[in-house]
Amino acid sequence: MVEKKSILWYVLYSMESKNLIRKLILSFWFIAASAGYIFYSQLKSNSLTAPEQSTSLKLDPNVISVKGIYNDGSYTGLRTDAYYGMVQVKATVKNGNLTDVVFLEYPSSHGTSRYINGQAMPILKQEAIEAQEVKVNIVSGATETSIAFWESLDSALTQAKN
């Protein structure tokens, strides 16, 4: 499945360590299976509810041991095109073990939620703007009127020159 490989690549790409790929493919089968399940169930789902699962895949360090290979810390992968949207993950290594992978960004093809920085984001409302001829007290816009003013003044003064 495309989705399973994608998760692997997001984490590995940011780690930049080629020899690890073979070892990690085996270790990450577990993560990939969990992640793939989340995506798969979302794609299949006909309902518009947000995923129940947390954006964090807390990992059992006994299963995913990368000891001595990676330095402790948090590493953010590149934002990557997962075909149906963008995905970005952050991996945490603690005591030499990969302990967590969090979705910083997670697409939603059918659902009403997305994840940005680990927080659920509602899809924001959109509308086509109207061109209203309405009277308001004050107008807020960019400052183009000042440029027009100066250009107009400049052309007037040019004509005013002797």
Next chain:
Amino acid sequence: MRDTRLIMGMPVTVNIAETEAKSEDLEKVFSYFIEVDNRFSTYKDSSEISQINRQEITENNYSNEMKEIFSLAEKTKQQTNGYFDIKMPDGSLDPSGIVKGWAIQKAAELIKQLGYKNFYVDAGGDIQSEGRNNEGQPWSVGIRHPFDLKKIAKVIYPQGAGVATSGNYLRGDHIYNPNNYGQQINEVVSLTVIGPNILEADRFATAAFAMGKNGVEFIENLSGFESYSIDNKGIATMTSGFKNYTKHA
């Protein structure tokens, strides 16, 4: 009593909607804006910021106002992951993206100190309003239509909140993508931010605009702020609380 002057390269309007409004009080407000322009304008060789950019003044000799602006600029830069930055690609400093909102805020405070409760200050489309208009109604603000400049795209009633709009209508030398200096910011043509006051709205509007399509989501994640972002196809995206400002109490 209302008047408009051209200061800091933009129309500045002060409207005190009280019958006892005195013209000398209006003058005090305009004088304040002139003072701000003389200190912060990068177009004036004699301004403090120009002297700083020519290394003619050392840090311990910066005015209190300059220190305050630099401190606000640094805070905003951190809060926006660098999308707001007063340092230009050539290394010079241009704080105009934050001075405007800051100056309007100070002007509004000055008007309140003079004893007025119903007024607005509008500098180049960034607005701080308080109280009610001459008809006793909440001040109404129209977001200018980005393509038909004589029309209004949306009407809002800020009711004391600050309103700042960033757009790509040129001037815009202080708006660029810090991660890609050459990139023209043109996906979003107009981004309006409503915040607790005009200083807050203004400092985030500039950065959010530079984030393009992600700007409105950045504001969605910011508690106490709302946004209306119009793209180059005339589609507006709004934050989830924005609709609270489209009807008046």
